[in-house]
Amino acid sequence: MQIREQLEMLVHEALEAAVADGSLPLESIPEVGLERPRDESNGDWASTVAMRCAKQAKMNPRAIAQAIVDHLPENQVVAAVEIAGPGFINFRLSDAVLQGVVREVREAAEDFGCGTVPEGERKINLEYVSANPTGPLHVGHGRWAALGDAMARVMRHAGYDVHEEFYVNDHGTQMDVFGNSVGVRYMQLLGHDAEMPEQCYGGSYVADIAQGIIDEEGNKYESMTDQERMEAFREYSYDQMLKLQNKTLSDFGTTFDCWFSERSLYVEDENGESPVSRSLKAMDEKGYVYEDQGATWFKSSALGDEKDRVLIKANGEMTYFMSDVAYHYDKMMRGFDHLINIWGADHHGYVKRCECMLEAWGWPGALEIVLGQLVNLYRDGEPVRMSKRTGEMVTMQELVDEVGVDATRYLLLSRSSDQPIDFDIEVAKKKDASNPVYYVQYAHARICSVLRRGVEAVDPALAEAAREGEASMADVAERIIPEGVDLSPLTHPTELALMRKMDDFGPLVALAARDRAPFRLTHYAQDLASLFHSFYTSCHIMSAPEEVRQARLALADATRIVLALALGLLGVSAPVHMVHTEAQADEDAAAQAAE
Known part of the structure; x- marks a missing residue:
């Protein structure tokens, strides 16, 4: 149970005891409602319950607060409590209960902070990216890939049942346009005087696909009609592009x-029915479909939409909206x-009609749309709009190739999805504290270095195996930290701050899952890393007396576990080695020994 x-x-x-003996004349027990005080000098947790029930009790809030404090049962959780201001109740936790967090983290390991959603919680379909298979993924798709993946990870850790889905927009005229565009480039590469039509895909990747066809099959399609060539190239190009998108996303994690x-x-x-016909029939049975001027319409205005929407045009052609229905x-x-559904902000006008269609079938509130803002690329503060290689848009793959998966994911997740992101490529590549992902990963690697150093004196073979990646850091920690280690030496302010922060992890995951806000974990990871660096600077580990050293190693190990969890839920790696960590460890050890 969380603190x-x-x-x-x-x-x-x-509260119950005070009501029972008449100290508080309340008809119902209010929610306690704890929150972190803005000023740490006011304690670890504060409650405004006394002020919130003053009207019901017809008492002064401070008197209510005193009654609550007087009736607190004996416990090992609270070290001190005070009444402040108009009736705040401030609690300071005992060192022992904070030290218990270290034990809880190390026992739970990767399950630390896992939640259980209420019984009967809904089965969730999370759809994101869903790009047309007519071109490579761009940087905006990268943001939705990072967001959707992290959202799913966080929600699963919180206990939700989440199914991730990519909707392939492979039906409609855009596919014909794509096939025809490749066909024109194919003919041009074979020396024909063919012009690209006004409606086309003109990116250099189209010519690359056409060249690939020539390399594989030569001029096999040269004598075909434009229609035959378009149909053949449409399927070939679709397959190639879908494989490329799949690989880009898979490589991205x-x-x-x-x-x-x-x-x-x-x-x-076999009954002649399709998902399209079944969905239309179900909507019609609810009375929301009608015919007008030869077209089939959805009566969405009856459900709050600004106007009705066409499902099937008068010529029998299905609309894009019909596919969505x-x-x-x-x-x-x-x-x-x-x-x-995770969509770009440019789809905001499409939201209401989609909400209406679910309501029409009798599922109001079943659809949730997360709209996201754009990514603005910079290089050393200067806007980047075009690829250096092609002179066109910067693709997701190009960004990842230059910056790396971890930095790209972390920075794309660093802000709420409803805010634009300014992504500076050069900052993302830096190997110093100005790069937030490096700063967090360095803290994890630093802890791993400390643990390896600790095991070298007692088990050099295990230290070498850990250095080579043949043994886990959990194995190292188990070797040098006794089972049931005494954690009572952990009383330094930086140690207590680390333990408080780790105790926040589970509730934070629950809120991030509920609010679809994995970006909060980037802030949490940076705060936890900062607290560890402060602890490491203030508290000697390896040169401390044995009982203190063991307790501090346990604290460092618990911090490693939580940092790895936070990074993992973001889809970012937690490296055990990084440039300079070993050299820094040697320097730190020498400095501490000198003291």
Whole structure:
């Protein structure tokens, strides 16, 4: 049980006792509502419950606060409590309960902070990226890839049932335009005087695909009609682009449970029905479909949309919206009861009609849209809009190739999705404290270096195995930290601050999952890393007396575990080696020995 939960239980028991003996004339027990004081001098936790129930009790808030304090049961959690201002109750935790966090982290390991959502919580379909298979992924797609993947990781750690899905927009005229664009480039490369049509994909990657076809099959398609060539190249190019997108995302650490093809929505079963026809029939049965001037319409205005929406044009052509209707209906039919879509901010005008379609079927509130802002690329403060290689947009792959997966993911997750991100490529490449991901990873690597140094004196072979990656840091920690290690020496302010911060991890994960806000973990990781660096500077580890050294090694190990967890939930690695960490460890050890 988290410390906050223990404290809330104690205050709740105090309220019940005060009500029972008549000290507090309350008809119902209010929520305790603990929060961190802005000023650490006011303690570890504070409650405003006395002020919130003053009207009901018809008492002075300070008198209510005193009654609560007087009825607190005996416990090992609270070291001191005071009443401040108009009725704040400030609690200072005991060292022992904070030290228990270290033990809890090390026992739970990778399960630390795992939550359990309420029984009956919904099965969630999380759809993100979902780019057209007509070109390489751009930097904006990279942001949605990082966000969606991290969101899924955080939500799963908090106990949610999450299914990740990529919707492949492989139906419609844009696919024909793509195939035709490749066909024109193909003919041009073979020496024909062919002009690209006004509606086309003009990126250099189109010519690359065409050249690839020539390299593989020569002029095999030269004598075909434009239509035959378009159809052949449409399928070939679609396959090539989908493989490229899949590889880019996989290399980025983002994988999906399902790549759902839009084309499948139009495939009929043995009864002649398709997901499109089934979704339309279900909407019609609810009374939200009508015909007008030969077109089929969705009566979305009856559900709050600004106007009705066309589903099928008068010429029989399905609209893009019809595909979305069928797709979302299919999701619900597959057993999901809450849908989360991550879209770019330019889709904000599309949200209401999609919410209406779920409501039309009888699932109001089942669709949740997360809108995200753009990524602004910079290099040393100067805007970057074009690729140096092609003179076109900077692709996701180019950014990752230059900056690396970890830095790209971390910086793309560093702000809330509803805020634009200014991504400076040169800052992301720096190997110093100005780069936040380096700063956090360095703290983790530094702890690993300390643990390896600790094991060298007692088990050189294990130290070497850990250095070569053949033994885990958990193995190293187990070798040098006794089971049931005495943690009572951990009383220095920097040690207590580290333990407080680690205790915040579980509640933070729960809130980040609830609010779809994995960016909070980047801030948490930086704060935890900063607290560790402060502790490491203030408290000697290896040169301390044995009982203190063992306790501090346990604290360092617990910090390593939580840092690795925070980074892992962001999809970022927690390296055990980094440039300078070993040299820095030698320098630190020499300096501490000299003191």
